[in-house]
Amino acid sequence: MPYDLNQPPSPQHRPSRHASRARGGALVAVAALAAATLSGCGGPGGAAPAPGGSAQGAGGTPSVAPSGSAPAAGGSRAPGGTGTPGPPSGDAKPSTPGRGPLAGRVVVIDPGHNPGNFRHAREINRLVDIGTNRKECDTTGTATNDGYTEAAFTLDVSHRLRTLLEKQGATVRFTQDDDRPFGPCVDERARIGNEAAADAVVSIHADGSGSGNRGFHVIHPALVERGAADTRGIVGPSRELAERIAGKFVRATGSAPSNYVGGGTGLDERGDLGGLNLSTVPKVFIECGNMRDAKDAALLTSSQWRQKAAQGIAEGIGSYLLG
Template sequence: MSYVGPDFDPPQPRRSRRAPLTVALAALVPGALLGWLVYEAVGAPGGGAGNSAKPGGAATSASATASSPAPSRSSDSDQKHSPAPTRSAPAASGPLKGKVIVIDPGHNPGNFRHTVEINRKVDIGNSRKECDTTGTATNDGWPEAEFTLDVSHRLRTLLEKEGATVKLTHDGDEPAWGPCVDERARIGNTARADAAISIHADGSAVGNRGFHVILPGSVHSGAADTRPIVGPSRDLGERIAGNFVRATGSAPSNYVGGGTGLVTRTDLGGLNLSTVPKVFIECGNMRDGKDAALLTSGAWRQKAAQGISEGIVSFLRG
């Protein structure tokens, strides 16, 4: 999902890493992102990206970053083409037995073939917006829609092992495009989901790095009334953000959210029309070379799914 246009917060100037982030974490998200403070103190954990991917490391020029392609999909078995784990049958029992979770993989790989359909405007309560978009892509052309499906499949496997019933809003080939943003919300509502999450990756400027979780703001207009879900959705989002840091070692966004990893918005139909606790997560910036190196790593995507899963489990267990 890209941030373009007057409805979005513009990128903020880069700041000193430590003091503003520490203050924001202590004041706005108590305990949720303490893993990031540990990360800052001891360095990045071992894994797919190594030291070159440490958030907040030495700055590189925009041209140097942009010219560094994501790892080849044919030469490294841990990159884009790595399949998600094989889906297992739902556990007969587990801490989430009886819970329903809806996962919404952002966009759809087939959207680019259906531009007329996805450009149709739909009602999101306080305005009208396009049914859907194609999403963004890495600089070497790997689509956001493929990323979101991969993480969603990994997340489904983890949650089903916890005993949850998991529903996806789409599975890449069915439907062939969309669904529209209003229908994505309706799927979660109809399922009476205990929690819902929409998986995305951003398409921002080079040098903008890190993840952020998008929370629903208070909207009471037309078909939208988010007031009952604002509180529980914030709780869900804070738990996901904290566990995402711990599982991936990734930093909260350096360009939105003031270092907290949390952003509140009222212009997204998938949130405005939801009647169940729901958040979006932008797992990183596909247009930044360093973030793209993480997003195209199968090992890192598994960590991302693990962090999101742990956040959902924490929320549902209270």
């Protein structure tokens, strides 16, 4: 994700564009929706994290090699063949823009990890500069106990999300689509969004925390100004993008915000992720659920739920872009 970080963000990405919008209301709305979700579904609420159950996703997920054979190129099927991935878009190749409310907007979708990463340990373990320190190029991601990999999940949701955004006229680019042996590294993932001058970038993940830790959370960048990292121009817009996605994700999926990260808000601010530190455009990560928890895993492996997840993310992006 190396790019020219000395160049200031374009006006449409400056915090002043969104400074007049109240953020407290968005958080209250997420909390209220979460309460309704919990009362309606009997989901976990405020359960104590399992020992050692800190957030592991978004570049920190345990490296879990998938069981069974790797998915075919462009494939991202869950057990039982429930996935319905679209055709590969090609690394960072744009879709054909259409007509609709998002016409003229560029969205970069960053499917976390890569199905081939586990075959390239040496390459993905190479350290890259993320501004605050040096970190591994990428990881394999996590997997459910039945072997459904995070890399397969992220591609499936990303394909669904692309279809929804293109129907609204957006130009969509992927950072990877299982069209390369491994990676890209976290610094290159950020560079792809920067060079596309994206109006929004969303990195799709699923967490690898302890059993009993449930729910989703959206990670947004902390204020970082060190080395190649300078998030001053994107902290505000990225926070709003995170809030919009969190609120819509609750409505679309019925899932509650994480019971182990974010204090029930569904939001988590971090300054240790290269994909966020090195971004010069509004960017967030979403951990859609915890693959290591059986109840969350049942959702993540459901094609119907993955469609709802994509719908929630798409609605959140659209709400952010349209104001």
